[in-house]
Amino acid sequence: MQRLQAPTPVNETQRLAALEAYRLLDTEPEASFDDLTWLASSLCHAPIAVIGLVDSSREIFKSRLGLNVSGVPRTESFGTHALLQKNRFEIEDAARDRRFRDHPLVVGDPHIRFYAATPLVDPEGNPLGVLAVADSRARSLNPEECAALERLGRQAMALIELRSARSRAQAALREGTEKHAALNVVHQELRALSYIISHDLRAPLINLMGFSGEMRKLLGTVTRKLDESQIEGLDPEILPLLRGEIPRAMEFIAGAATRMSGQLDVVLKLFRLGRYELNPEPVNLACIFQSVVETHVRPDDRTSVRLDLDAMPDLYLDSEAIYILANNLVSNALKYRQKGRPCRVEVSATHDESGVTLCVADNGRGIAPEDHDEIFKLFRRCGRQDTKGEGVGLTFCRTLVNRMGGHMWLESEPGLGSKFFVFLPGTRAAGAKSAEAGSAAA
Amino acid sequence: MKTSAPIYVVDDDDGHAFLVESNLRLSGIANEIVRFHNGFDVLDYMLGNPELTRVPALIVLDVNMPGLSGLRVLEKLRAHPLTLITPVVMLSSSGHPPEIDLCYRSGCNLYLMKPIAYEEFVKVIRLLGQVVQVVELPSSGTPALRSAAF
Numbered sequence: 001m002q003r004l005q006a007p008t009p010v011n012e013t014q015r016l017a018a019l020e021a022y023r024l025l026d027t028e029p030e031a032s033f034d035d036l037t038w039l040a041s042s043l044c045h046a047p048i049a050v051i052g053l054v055d056s057s058r059e060i061f062k063s064r065l066g067l068n069v070s071g072v073p074r075t076e077s078f079g080t081h082a083l084l085q086k087n088r089f090e091i092e093d094a095a096r097d098r099r100f101r102d103h104p105l106v107v108g109d110p111h112i113r114f115y116a117a118t119p120l121v122d123p124e125g126n127p128l129g130v131l132a133v134a135d136s137r138a139r140s141l142n143p144e145e146c147a148a149l150e151r152l153g154r155q156a157m158a159l160i161e162l163r164s165a166r167s168r169a170q171a172a173l174r175e176g177t178e179k180h181a182a183l184n185v186v187h188q189e190l191r192a193l194s195y196i197i198s199h200d201l202r203a204p205l206i207n208l209m210g211f212s213g214e215m216r217k218l219l220g221t222v223t224r225k226l227d228e229s230q231i232e233g234l235d236p237e238i239l240p241l242l243r244g245e246i247p248r249a250m251e252f253i254a255g256a257a258t259r260m261s262g263q264l265d266v267v268l269k270l271f272r273l274g275r276y277e278l279n280p281e282p283v284n285l286a287c288i289f290q291s292v293v294e295t296h297v298r299p300d301d302r303t304s305v306r307l308d309l310d311a312m313p314d315l316y317l318d319s320e321a322i323y324i325l326a327n328n329l330v331s332n333a334l335k336y337r338q339k340g341r342p343c344r345v346e347v348s349a350t351h352d353e354s355g356v357t358l359c360v361a362d363n364g365r366g367i368a369p370e371d372h373d374e375i376f377k378l379f380r381r382c383g384r385q386d387t388k389g390e391g392v393g394l395t396f397c398r399t400l401v402n403r404m405g406g407h408m409w410l411e412s413e414p415g416l417g418s419k420f421f422v423f424l425p426g427t428r429a430a431g432a433k434s435a436e437a438g439s440a441a442a
Numbered sequence: 443m444k445t446s447a448p449i450y451v452v453d454d455d456d457g458h459a460f461l462v463e464s465n466l467r468l469s470g471i472a473n474e475i476v477r478f479h480n481g482f483d484v485l486d487y488m489l490g491n492p493e494l495t496r497v498p499a500l501i502v503l504d505v506n507m508p509g510l511s512g513l514r515v516l517e518k519l520r521a522h523p524l525t526l527i528t529p530v531v532m533l534s535s536s537g538h539p540p541e542i543d544l545c546y547r548s549g550c551n552l553y554l555m556k557p558i559a560y561e562e563f564v565k566v567i568r569l570l571g572q573v574v575q576v577v578e579l580p581s582s583g584t585p586a587l588r589s590a591a592f
Binding site for chain 1 (some may be wrong): 455457458461505506534535536537538556557558559560561563564
């Protein structure tokens with residue numbers, strides 16, 4: 001049986017991909033689609049109505065009325081022809097149409113004569129399928145029936161769109177819920193880890209420190225007793241070992257344990273800062289920075305620190321967190337100075353609707369571009385190691401800034417200086433406004 | 443404190459237990475010190491022997507022990523008439539604030555953090571030893587016996 005085949009639509013690959021993406025093929029019947037075929041059948045006075053989707057090999061009926069097949073091969077599909085039309089496709093008498101006269105559904109049950117379809121075209125212009133009506137008697141659609149079919153076709157496409165949007169939203173929601181659950185697990189694990197650090201990792205250190213202390217004490221006793229008893233023939237190398245090398249070895253052990261204990265405390269503090277309960281209150285940046293500067297700079301110092309914060313209103317922020325930030329940034333600016341020139345530090349801030357941007361600028365040694373990320377990492381220190389430090393201050397700062405919903409960045413020129421910026425979302429404190437108004441009135 | 447009643451030290455860590463015992467001793471404590479390696483051992487020993495005459499004057503209890511944690515041991519001790527009011531000092535290497543609260547809420551009398559630095563550790567345990575020697579502790583025996591004596 002050689003029938004005239006419908007040509008393949010242009011952009012067929014793109015069309016099939018679009019159809020696939022709607023995830024409609026081979027899905028269960030849905031009442032909302034069945035309502036549309038019922039309406040099409042009723043308004044067009046046709047006993048048969050379908051919503052057919054044309055994939056690479058079949059026309060599959062998402063909804064069908066008056067037809068007892070769930071789909072047909074593409075070679076026997078009316079929809080494949082209708083798909084190629086921009087608008088309505090109509091065959092008044094299939095028995096007289098050489099494309100369809102020997103079609104199984106024309107020759108056999110349900111003996112289709114009349115067929116009319118409107119293409120279902122997605123917003124990108126891909127025809128996915130058709131809304132079609134059919135009858136076993138030859139006829140045509142009157143203008144009202146045409147209008148109904150076309151409008152119902154647009155409704156069918158809108159329904160497909162909505163259905164797809166809904167399932168995308170559901171998938172996103174599901175993914176969000178899963179991510180949230182996964183984050184909760186991570187959060188619980190972090191809490192557990194902070195307990196492990198605070199307990200299980202400290203317990204062995206107590207022994208390391210304790211017994212190197214005991215050893216030191218015992219060594220002292222042994223050395224003293226050997227001295228006192230004046231044993232004849234005692235190898236002269238033994239006492240120097242007991243007094244020198246062995247205690248020194250013990251010191252290394254105790255030193256390493258002390259360092260590790262300090263690092264554990266830092267990690268623990270970091271965990272606590274990350275979960276720090278913010279307590280926003282009206283904060284005066286100038287006051288906080290002033291008190292920080294006073295703890296770091298002696299009057300006779302050749303250092304100049306200029307605070308340009310007078311114009312800043314009181315802001316609704318956590319004062320404890322701001323103090324930690326100010327302390328770390330100012331002490332870093334003073335610490336990493338460039339040899340041979342007096343240290344100058346400038347603290348300034350700007351404020352707008354979204355929050356406050358702080359800037360601590362120095363004329364110090366600067367930071368190489370490749371180290372700009374590195375310096376925020378725990379226990380990492382960059383550049384010349386000629387000052388004391390644990391490499392934790394900026395990590396604390398970043399953790400706190402993140403906790404406050406802000407962010408931190410820097411600009412730096414090696415040899416010239418660095419500028420550390422902190423953005424914090426923070427609204428102007430209500431009290432500050434009225435205070436300003438009060439002073440203006442006075 | 444009467445020196446006739448023993449002091450129990452419950453700690454799974456041999457090193458910690460040694461440091462605690464030896465420094466309690468060095469602080470001048472003359473009482474017998476009985477060491478238990480875990481929570482089950484001390485509960486079995488105390489609560490499984492009703493004829494036990496020498497109820498401890500003091501229990502030094504580690505918080506973090508495998509099997510039965512110090513907190514669970516404390517709860518069991520507080521639920522038993524024999525040890526309802528026995529003074530319990532909790533020792534912990536953590537100092538985790540929620541843990542401290544929980545210990546006191548469960549009825550411990552003192553919570554001490556085991557310091558990591560040797561000198562600090564020695565200082566804390568010796569101070570504990572000195573304090574224990576001068577404080578008055580409940581007399582030995584069951585609460586019923588105690589009230590009868592009163």
